[in-house]
Amino acid sequence: MSGRLVIIGTGPGNPAQMTPQARTAIAAASDFFGYGPYLDRLDLNDRQTRHASDNREELARARAALAMAASGRHVAVVSGGDAGVFAMAAAVCEAIEHGPAEWRRLDLEIVPGITAMLAVAARVGAPLGHDFCAISLSDNLKPWALIEERLAAAAAAGFVIALYNPISRARPWQLGRAFELLREKLSGQTPVIFGRAAGRPDERISIVRLDEAQPEMADMATCVIVGSQETRMIARDGLSPLVYAPRSAERPMR
Amino acid sequence: MSGRLVIIGTGPGNPAQMTPQARTAIAAASDFFGYGPYLDRLDLNDRQTRHASDNREELARARAALAMAASGRHVAVVSGGDAGVFAMAAAVCEAIEHGPAEWRRLDLEIVPGITAMLAVAARVGAPLGHDFCAISLSDNLKPWALIEERLAAAAAAGFVIALYNPISRARPWQLGRAFELLREKLSGQTPVIFGRAAGRPDERISIVRLDEAQPEMADMATCVIVGSQETRMIARDGLSPLVYAPRSAERPMR
Numbered sequence: 001m002s003g004r005l006v007i008i009g010t011g012p013g014n015p016a017q018m019t020p021q022a023r024t025a026i027a028a029a030s031d032f033f034g035y036g037p038y039l040d041r042l043d044l045n046d047r048q049t050r051h052a053s054d055n056r057e058e059l060a061r062a063r064a065a066l067a068m069a070a071s072g073r074h075v076a077v078v079s080g081g082d083a084g085v086f087a088m089a090a091a092v093c094e095a096i097e098h099g100p101a102e103w104r105r106l107d108l109e110i111v112p113g114i115t116a117m118l119a120v121a122a123r124v125g126a127p128l129g130h131d132f133c134a135i136s137l138s139d140n141l142k143p144w145a146l147i148e149e150r151l152a153a154a155a156a157a158g159f160v161i162a163l164y165n166p167i168s169r170a171r172p173w174q175l176g177r178a179f180e181l182l183r184e185k186l187s188g189q190t191p192v193i194f195g196r197a198a199g200r201p202d203e204r205i206s207i208v209r210l211d212e213a214q215p216e217m218a219d220m221a222t223c224v225i226v227g228s229q230e231t232r233m234i235a236r237d238g239l240s241p242l243v244y245a246p247r248s249a250e251r252p253m254r
Numbered sequence: 255m256s257g258r259l260v261i262i263g264t265g266p267g268n269p270a271q272m273t274p275q276a277r278t279a280i281a282a283a284s285d286f287f288g289y290g291p292y293l294d295r296l297d298l299n300d301r302q303t304r305h306a307s308d309n310r311e312e313l314a315r316a317r318a319a320l321a322m323a324a325s326g327r328h329v330a331v332v333s334g335g336d337a338g339v340f341a342m343a344a345a346v347c348e349a350i351e352h353g354p355a356e357w358r359r360l361d362l363e364i365v366p367g368i369t370a371m372l373a374v375a376a377r378v379g380a381p382l383g384h385d386f387c388a389i390s391l392s393d394n395l396k397p398w399a400l401i402e403e404r405l406a407a408a409a410a411a412g413f414v415i416a417l418y419n420p421i422s423r424a425r426p427w428q429l430g431r432a433f434e435l436l437r438e439k440l441s442g443q444t445p446v447i448f449g450r451a452a453g454r455p456d457e458r459i460s461i462v463r464l465d466e467a468q469p470e471m472a473d474m475a476t477c478v479i480v481g482s483q484e485t486r487m488i489a490r491d492g493l494s495p496l497v498y499a500p501r502s503a504e505r506p507m508r
Contacts, residue, residue, distance in 0.1 A: 009372075009376075011273070014275070015274070016273060016274045016275035016278065017273050017274075017275050017366065018273070018274070019265070019270060019271050019272065019273055019368065020269070020270045020271075020272070020274070021268070021270035021271050024270065058501070082368075082372050082376075083376070083380075084372060084375045084376055084380045084381075084382050084383060085372070085382055085383075086383075086384075086501075089375075089376075089379065089380035089383060089498070090380035090383025090384070090498050090499060090500065090501050091501060092380075093379050093380050093383070093486070093488065093496050093498035094498065094500055094501065096488060096496065097486060097488045097496075097498075104488065104489075104490045104491070104493070105490070105491065105492075105493070108496075110375075110376040110377070110379070110380075111376065112271065112368050112372040112373050112375070112376040113368070113372075114273065114336075114366050114367070114368065115372065118263075118336050118338060118339070118366040118367075118369065119366050121338045121343075121364075121366070122263075122336075122337070122338055122343075122364040122365065122366040123364070125343065125347050125364070126337075126338045126343035126344035126346075126347050126364075127338075128338050128339055128388075129338060129339075129340075129343060129344025129347070130340075130344070130390070130396075131387065131388065131389045131390060131404055132387065132388055133385065133386065133387035133388070133408070133413055134382075134385065134386055134387070135385045136384070136385060141501050141502035141503070142384075142502060142503035143503065146412070146503055149411055150385055150411045150412065150413065153407045153408070153410065153411035154387070154407070154408075154411070154413075156407065157403055157404045157407035157408070158400070158404065159387055159404065159408075232347070232351060234347065234350060234351045234358065235358075236358045236359070237358070237359065238359075239358070239359070242347050242350065242351075242362075244343070244344050244347035244348065244351075245344060246344065246348055247312070247340075247344050247345060247348065247395050248395035248396060249395070249396035249397065249400055
């Protein structure tokens with residue numbers, strides 16, 4: 001079988017944050033599958049073909065890409081950020097597990113990228129400086145009760161929490177409910193970072209206290225980072241504050 | 255004040271995984287602070303000065319870098335992986351908070367990088383494909399009881415767990431104790447990935463079941479990823495298995 005499939009994390013959308021490995025992988029592929037806006041960021045030539053699809057069709061997209069790779073093409077599946085973090089790599093693995101045996105024999109490569117929480121964190125200091133977790137707030141594929149359980153467990157155990165997929169037209173109330181729940185577990189003073197389009201020209205970063213956090217501060221392109229009880233904020237004259245999670249913790253939680 | 259400080263995540267050590275932003279930041283700086291092996295990876299010129307220090311002297315290194323930046327130099331603090339994940343960005347913020355007021359006025363930039371768990375995950379499939387957390391097993395700066403509490407909470411809530419700083423000469427027993435604790439919470443069949451030097455010539459990746467996991471399988475340069483109860487393993491003839499965390503969860507945890 002001569003076909004190849006490469007799954008590429010293109011980073012947060014700033015070309016300076018896309019790795020040379022991703023750039024090389026893009027240059028080598030013939031056919032590109034992905035969400036339209038991610039494909040729009042690529043600088044493709046005339047011999048390279050786009051196969052754009054909607055953001056909610058990940059499994060169908062993965063199957064189409066695998067089928068084309070199995071036919072002998074050199075196929076790229078493109079994600080923003082890192083392909084392994086709430087993105088296409090898991091969908092491709094799922095399609096392989098449940099697909100024809102020949103898909104398991106494909107030459108498969110995965111190229112990592114800068115995921116959103118890292119790009120956002122770098123803009124404000126070091127909010128992921130101690131133990132942290134990443135939770136997708138999308139309840140399309142998991143029950144909301146499980147998301148609440150994970151939010152509560154993470155806050156109680158002192159993890160900083162990065163929220164992916166915080167809000168969308170189809171999921172308007174989940175982020176507000178998450179803030180409500182976190183306010184029961186954490187001080188209202190806890191810093192919350194709304195990081196939209198970090199590193200891109202349309203970047204918008206804001207830092208508020210948990211008791212001021214509102215779901216309207218986020219959109220689909222936002223990664224929200226909620227601090228722990230140990231997260232610190234450093235005021236700076238004429239500069240935005242620095243937010244960081246100290247490397248040290250003085251005591252057990254309880 | 256004309257000095258500048260840039261904190262740079264250089265990625266896992268494969269030059270193809272260092273971003274153009276990091277490369278540009280390195281080219282512009284005059285003085286480099288960091289752990290010797292990370293500085294060794296840089297291609298510095300005659301006008302650029304190395305200030306290498308031991309890995310356990312993060313706060314002293316941060317202060318020295320800040321003092322030099324405040325004196326007007328263009329200083330780079332260099333981390334492997336991402337500077338914000340168990341690395342130098344938090345130490346620099348801590349030094350700023352407790353240091354002289356002029357340090358808060360410095361021109362400070364942080365450049366994100368591919369952190370180890372992303373590089374390891376990309377080599378085996380999509381083990382971070384659903385909610386996950388990152389925990390440092392180092393108890394130099396936090397009590398071991400807190401680490402145990404976080405491991406237990408993460409496993410019970412179904413997070414995939416990435417373990418940073420799993421073992422060292424000074425911390426020989428912690429990883430074995432962590433596996434013991436996780437075996438109480440998770441099935442012995444749970445996939446565990448030992449990812450050493452992912453993407454580098456001396457890369458060594460192994461995938462075992464939790465009941466086979468031994469601390470000797472890791473060293474200082476290893477990131478260990480412990481799956482959740484939902485993590486899947488796909489056997490492939492003649493190829494290493496794929497490990498992934500499905501995007502979907504069928505039911506609440508309990």
